[in-house]
Amino acid sequence: MQRNILLFKLYYFFWRFKPFATLMIVYFSQIMQSYATATAIFAIFNISYAVMKIPGGLISDKIGRKYVIVTSNLIMTTAFCLLALSGQFEIRWLLYLFALLWGCGEALSDGTIDALVYETSQSLNRSDKFYLIYSKSMCFSQLGCAFGALWAMVITYFLPLQFLAWFSIFPPFMQLIVSCFFEEPDTKRTISFSLTDIKSALKQFKNNKKLIFYTLTNIYFSTLGDISHRIESAYFKLFTSDWVISMVRVFKHLWGMIGFTFVSRLRFFSDMQNYFGSIIGNIFVRTTALIFNNFYTPFIHMFINFFYATALTTITDVMQHEYLPKYRATTQAVINFVKGLYMAGLMLLLGIFADIYGIYWTMILLVILRLLGLFLAYRLHNHLKI
Secondary structure (H helix, E strand, O other): OOOHHHHHHHHHHHHHOOOOOHHHHHHHHHOOOOOOHHHHHHHHHHHHHHHHHHHHHHHHHOOOHHHHHHHHHHHHHHHHHHHHHHHHHHHHHHHHHHHHHHHHHHHHHOOOOHHHHHHHHHHHHHHHHHHHHHHHHHHHHHHHHHHHHHHHHHHHOOOOHHHHHOOOOOOHHHHHHHHHOOOOOOOOOOOOOOOHHHHHHHHHHHHHHHHHHHHHHHHHHHHHHHHHHHHHHHHHHHOOOOOHHHHHHHHHHHHHHHHHHHHHHHHOOHHHHHHHHHHHHHHHHHHHHHOOOOHOOOOOEEEHHHHHHHHHHHHHHHHHOOOHHHHHHHHHHHHHHHHHHHHHHEEEEEEEEHHHHHHHHHHHHHHHHHHHHHHHHHHHHHHHOO
């Protein structure tokens, strides 16, 4: 099981080593000739992700983590082959198929890998140190993001974007190789599937106010963060070139690494203080960047990932401890199912909004939604009396 600790770092590195991620919205809009249809690709991804999450979580809890993760990486490798082919031959329907498979692959892996990390820490009698194992692994995810952005910066300076699309096949293939060496925790599993499992997972929320609160706030704020991350490069294109955007993304993820490293120093604060302090810091950085609205905006944005890291570690640690062990992946799947549908709808609406009012006002709207969410979270916290 100790070997898993090293493998997690490699896995998270290649999972986030996606040079193409920074410029994906640019690539889609070039093929589709519209922000709305480009964001529709992300919407398809989120719908397929949402639909696949619950069966994926059930399968993970029933047959084991390793097999599900290996399958997910086979699917994602196939998906990114289709992504490269769609741009090479300008076949739009291949992009839709890519989004469908990409969503299914991510749905199977996301949540399952977190459950495997937690169960590994349990097997090593270190569940109380889960946040450290998780944050150190996530450091490598940010390192992967940074190297991916650095690679994108170099490639797009010398070569066309299509070359980067072909290279995007390499990371999921490496994930597949790494996942084959995971050790499955010695956990008793019953191979039976029924709606009772989903009902049992949902019952956790009935009397657990803490789980309800963090689930709702996480769905809301993480969705806004994911959307912002995907479309911000289209906003940055107003001020600078592709390779500069990639360079800024390198620094952004290095700040994420610093955030994950810094997490252990924040343990004397409460979970609530860490989480909402991170959200407030995130809003402050985004607002400052929008006020400048010039060449310096992307460079101000790079500090966001420090707060992303501290927020993600805090909420993952809280929720993994609150889940029932028997339904760990299933519970996460239900949450991600709701998040996926919410994100798909919001992504489409924001794409239409961007076509009508422009990408700058879309970024402003995302900040306003964060401020609204902060107010609602405060009211919910007082109502639940956590």
